[in-house]
Amino acid sequence: CVQVSAPDKPIVINLNINIKQEVVYRLDGDAKDLINEEADIF
């Protein structure tokens, strides 16, 4: 059988998840609405 020797030191899985780009597209319309609605603070 396959002996998978677990590495003696802990397996470190770094998983960087940083998602941004598409959110901006999604929110663009709502942002425009907000800026027009509350013009006095923009």
Added chain:
Amino acid sequence: MEEEIVNDPIGRRSRFRLFGGILLVLILLALIVLWISRTTLADNVIQSELDQMNVEATYEIDDIGLRKQVIRNLVIGDPDRPDLTAELVEVGNSLSIGGVGINWVRASGVKLFGRLENGKLSFGELDKFTDPEDDSPLALPDMWLGLTDAKLRIDSEYGIIGLALNGQGELHDGFSGEIAAISENLTAGGCRLGKPTFFGEIAIRDKKPHLQGPLRLPAVSCGDLDLSAEDFAARLSVDLGEDLASWSGNVGLIGGPLRYADYSGQEIKATVNFAGDFSQSEGDVDLTASGLQSPYGRANSSRIEGPFALGYGPGPMTASFTGQPEMRGVQVAQNLLRQAGSLAASTAGTPVGPIADKLAKAVQLAGNGLDISSDIKFSKGSGRTTLALNAMAARSRSGARLTLSDPLLLAFTDKNIRMLADGNIRLAGGGFPDAKFVLDDGSLSRGFSGRLEMAAYQAGSANLKIPTLVFSPTRQGGTDIDGRIMLTGPLADGQITGLQVPISGNIARNGNFALFRQCINLQFASLRTASLRAGPTSARLCPQGNAIVSGNRSGVNIAANAPSLNLDGTLGNTPLSISSGMLGFSMANGLQAQNVGIRLGTEDSMTRLDMAVLSAAFGRNLSGRIEGASGKVANVPLLMENIDGDWRYENGKFLADASLLVRDEQQVERFRPLISNDVEIAFDGNDLTATGLLREPESLVSIAAVDIVHAMGSSKGRALIDIPSLMFDERLQPEQLTPLTLGVIANVEGEISGAGRIDWDSSDDGIRSGGTFRTNGINLAAAFGPVTGLAGEITFSDLLALETGPGQTVSLSEVNPGVAVFNGQIRYRLLPDFKVEVEGGEWPFAGGRLYLEPTILDLSEEAERRLQFTVEGIDAAQFLTQFDFENMTATGVFDGKLPMVFDQDGGRVVGGYLVAREGGGTVAYVGELTYEDMGTMANYAFNALKSIKYRNLTIGMDGDIAGEIVTEVKFDGLQQGEDASRNFITRQLARIPIQFNVRIEAPFMQLMSSAKSYYEPELLVGQNLPALLRAQEARAKAAVEALKEDE
């Protein structure tokens, strides 16, 4: 002539005897012849005489005797209108050496007609008997006359007089008889005597006729003199001179009423003895008039007694009289007395009021009962009339006495009454001031000259002294007044003392007077009212018109300006100083003062009020307006500005209703200016109270009701601030009330209520303030994010410094610094200088507690604010279900710390971590996760994720809680969770201590979003799944490469 006779007396007597004898014989013969032919002779003689004098006369000779001739029916003059008729005339004559002389005449039934023209009495034909050259008044012939039933009618320019005469006797001495004179009316000297009658005896004593008897003058009226007298009766007794041209005697007169112009007397009684002739007469008169009336008053009786002289000769009339006229029971006319009263009333309420009142009462009392006596010498010469007043005195039962002590000479010319006087007039008693009026020479009617000195005149609390007042005539005929008066008297409800008023004025001829035509310096020693005591003050007063005080018949007007006025004193025992700029006062529109400053209190507790305009009207009570004023009450840290309002002074209290603006005294405003338009201020000299509702200037929303009480004496006081309900909404936001919140909180909605209190006194710690405010639900947005449902009560230990005691609590239904946390409670304390000490905060959080660690925040500082949060007993399952991670379950209880840093952009977690408690727990991903080949380990890892048992799990967190949180998840002591796919490898691995570090850079919000359902965390399942997958694959490759490098 007399001398010659005296030198040759002897020679003359001898020749005389011889001649006498011859003559005697002749006479006897003649007499006999005569006796026989006496009637015709007489007739012829008389006839020839008459013819010679061309006198028309008819008569009947009745008998001619030697000694007596009797004629009947004698008619002299025109028979139709005879001058003289006599029924019987008997003439007795005497025979004497000197010739035939008439001894006596007896006539009866005589009618004589005379005519009096321009002073000459003519009897028509009878005049021919008199010697035309002899113009001496009719001398009486020396004979005996007997008249019975003799009537004389005299027509004269004055009127017709009818006389009836009976009597007999020697004309020169001894004649006596009755005489009656009646006239319809007589006009003489412009006077008309109605029905005068005289019945009396007439007697002649050694050639002097004596008339005696009652003369009645029923009605006398003199038009141009405007004199009238009714039913006068006189008991006349007069002796006429020999030549009938002079007379003397006395007359007792009684009658009345007598009216002369507006003067009248009910009854006149007089005894006059006189002597005089056609040019003058003099004598003594003792006249008493009673029931006198005049426009100026009435008198019971008046008596004049003394010598008089009248000259009515050819030249203008002269007259003189000396005597002591006196009047008793004089009563001055009521309207004059009332005028004195009304003049006094017009000064009511002024310091001189009581004095004018006492003077008016004295005048009224004296005026109602007065006796006047005097010693005068009156003389009216040709064009010069003088009245010498040697003495004059008026005394009243009231005790008042007015006396002229030194002689006074008045000279009346038609234009002027000149006065030569060194007399003093003294007034005293009866409530009058002791005053001395020194008269100088000058005139009385064209400007007056004299000096008044008056001792102190006390009336109640008022006291007037007139050291000296000088009167001097002016060219226009008026009188100038100069001098000084010193006055003490009541003012409002107090007293002004030692008021020195320099008097300078003028009384014009027509009675109008003007005082103070130039500016004067007015000084007073002290002014005291119910609560005010002011020390010595001087003010410069200037006339508004041409005089400060001007008066005429219709009334008195006072109008003055003062360039400035300064008054220092105390109010109660509080130091007071009042300074004013231009001050204008007039009876018409009261007092107007500009830039008036009032300083009340000591330096360290000074109440001040500065007014642009202060006006006062003197109606029944004192009231007026304040405009453009600003002020401060003692050390209350509020500045009041734009004060405009009405004030009034009522029974010792000063009341005002005003609108104003209140501003924080501190430079760094704790609150923005507020306005009020219903401020009510009351000040009774010691306690100042002010109440009002403060409003925000733009929205006029009512903010707080303020009630201030301040005791000047102790300079102790308090201010109550009551905020029943303060609603924040789109109309009103906190930054409109205070600058402190701008940039700290915004979009505030909700209601605050509460009450504050400020106490101050003169002790060294000065001001203490506190207050409790509460809200049961306010939403706001703050730098760290919106807060909803903030509620709680805050009790300030020092309201003004915004400090509180410890243990203030506030509950927050939701705070969303990026992650919504609910039902939080924070205990805090506000420290001096805008610092906040957070004593602790607590939120229920996913089954456990989120604690806010104590810290001190400096709100005024711009530095970042560090808040330490501790997480305790978080139940992973609840945490996930609370945040709707449907496709992820976990067990295990976590503790941890979330240090956060807040700045302008929000909050960031810096070095946060969560650690699973002993016993670990499980994490299972239950959602689908499809992916292509990600390499064996990756697959292993993701499968492992499906369900992991861990012994300890730490989650490290950094990043913006409202944004990107970098979370590092470290699993340790991993074992496969129950439902993880078990296979050989996983069991093998199960024993390997896997440390599974997942670094998740995902919005923290997704991880711990609010209770409202959120979609899957980006990490695992995005809404737009494809995009999410592509991103994940990229990440997975990177992770795998990382793993390769590790191996």
Added chain:
Amino acid sequence: QRDPAYEAARSSGKIGEKPDGYLGFVTAPSPAIKALVEDINIKRKAAYTRKAQETNSTVEQFAFTSGCNLIMRTAQGEKYQTPAGTWNTRDASEPVRDSRCP
């Protein structure tokens, strides 16, 4: 209908739009302008939070998206911050924006 003081501060270049959707200080601000900007940023944050909840995005993301728009909308002469952090004055040309802006 901006507040005149806010309008003046923008047109005078004292403050400018930042990429993160908030206003920033180009020069050291006066207390008044500081308070004004902080107040506006708080109001923007509250708006972004509300909109983030409606659009299920993070406050930061919504703020960032708004920032892209706001910088695009800056008028000539107004200031905006580049992703690198420098303050540019907007001119007729396209503003320098974060690559992620649409």
